[in-house]
Amino acid sequence: GESVGLHLPTLSVQEGDNSIINCAYSNSASDYFIWYKQESGKGPQFIIDIRSNMDKRQGQRVTVLLNKTVKHLSLQIAATQPGDSAVYFCAEAPERNTPLVFGKGTRLSVIA
Amino acid sequence: DAGITQSPRHKVTETGTPVTLRCHQTENHRYMYWYRQDPGHGLRLIHYSYGVKDTDKGEVSDGYSVSRSKTEDFLLTLESATSSQTSVYFCAISESSGQETQYFGPGTRLLVL
Numbered sequence: 001g002e003s004v005g006l007h008l009p010t011l012s013v014q015e016g017d018n019s020i021i022n023c024a025y026s027n028s029a030s031d032y033f034i035w036y037k038q039e040s041g042k043g044p045q046f047i048i049d050i051r052s053n054m055d056k057r058q059g060q061r062v063t064v065l066l067n068k069t070v071k072h073l074s075l076q077i078a079a080t081q082p083g084d085s086a087v088y089f090c091a092e093a094p095e096r097n098t099p100l101v102f103g104k105g106t107r108l109s110v111i112a
Numbered sequence: 113d114a115g116i117t118q119s120p121r122h123k124v125t126e127t128g129t130p131v132t133l134r135c136h137q138t139e140n141h142r143y144m145y146w147y148r149q150d151p152g153h154g155l156r157l158i159h160y161s162y163g164v165k166d167t168d169k170g171e172v173s174d175g176y177s178v179s180r181s182k183t184e185d186f187l188l189t190l191e192s193a194t195s196s197q198t199s200v201y202f203c204a205i206s207e208s209s210g211q212e213t214q215y216f217g218p219g220t221r222l223l224v225l
Contacts, residue, residue, distance in 0.1 A: 032211045043202050043216035044155070089154065097209045099145065099170065104154040 008087060010107045019077040021106050023090035028071060032093035034100070035064060035075045039086045047075070047088075077108075085110045115139045116217035118203050124223045131190040133220050135203030137183075143206045144186040145214060146170075146178060148199040155202065161186055162209060193224045 013019045025033065031052035036044035050057045050064045050073075057064050063076040073090050087107050091100040115138035125131050135144060145160040147170075157170030159178040167178050175197060177189045190197055200221050204214040 034213055036216075041219075043218050046213050046215060049213055091214075093211055096211055099157055099160055099209055100214055102155040104152070 008105050008107045010109060012109045012111060013080045015080060015082060015110055015112050017080055019075075019080045019084070019108055021075045021077075021088050021108065023073040023075075023103050023106075025071050025073060025090065025092045025103075026101070027092060027094045028068075030092040030094050030101075033064070033066060033073050034091045035062075035073075036089045036091065036102075037084075037086045038089065038105070044089060080108075080110050082110045082112055084108060116203060116205055116215060118201075118217040118220050120220060121218065122221045124225065125193050126225050127194055128192050131193050131222065131224075133188045133201055133203075133222070135186045135188070135217060137186075137203075137205050139205060139215075140183060141205040141207050141215075142183075143209050143212075143214075144180065145204040145206075146176070146186065146188045147202045147204065148172065148197075149202060149219075150199050158188065158201075160209070190222075193222075195224050198222060198224045 034049045035047040037047050038044045048059045048062050048064050050066050061078045065074045087105045089105045090103045117136045119134045143162055146158040147155045149155050156172045158172055158176050161167045161180040179187045200219050202219050203217040206212045206214045
């Protein structure tokens with residue numbers, strides 16, 4: 001849990017502000033992407049996913065944007081709350097029937 | 113945790129001893145995975161299974177073996193534990209590989225002394 005956060009990039013955001021967490025993926029052939037949230041001492045939790053035939057997908061307070069040209073994925077969290085404090089990972093599916101590849105993550109710290 | 117349990121949740125063991133971690137799912141998903149998570153490395157795949165008795169290696173499989181005799185159970189064995197295997201171990205499941213979401217268990221924290 002808490003030891004996972006060592007050496008990670010950190011984003012500090014004021015409560016109520018919007019957060020943007022970025023992820024660069026490696027394989028231009030990847031066509032499925034997922035964002036996970038991991039709270040201290042817990043397993044990663046699915047937030048939202050997007051397939052490569054889309055540029056944007058919205059969930060509850062979260063939006064994922066996909067830019068295939070520059071192989072970039074972002075997660076936007078609206079009106080960030082203290083409960084959003086966690087490590088966020090992106091994952092990509094390089095090709096069908098191969099396991100996901102995970103990024104190292106970004107720690108989001110919400111300042112009350 | 114999507115019907116996934118891991119046991120034990122915490123374990124302390126000594127170098128050279130065998131250790132088995134268990135993952136149990138109630139979702140009847142075909143694919144099961146074992147990852148380790150260490151600072152600076154993120155999630156790294158150890159082994160995965162795509163059906164009963166069907167397994168394959170991940171990127172960090174040395175020193176680990178797995179078995180899947182039933183759909184619901186996936187066992188990870190450290191044949192002779194070393195201090196470098198001190199880590200947090202996560203099990204995950206998915207209906208299929210690649211194009212589907214993986215759901216994670218709560219993790220097992222292993223300390224090898």
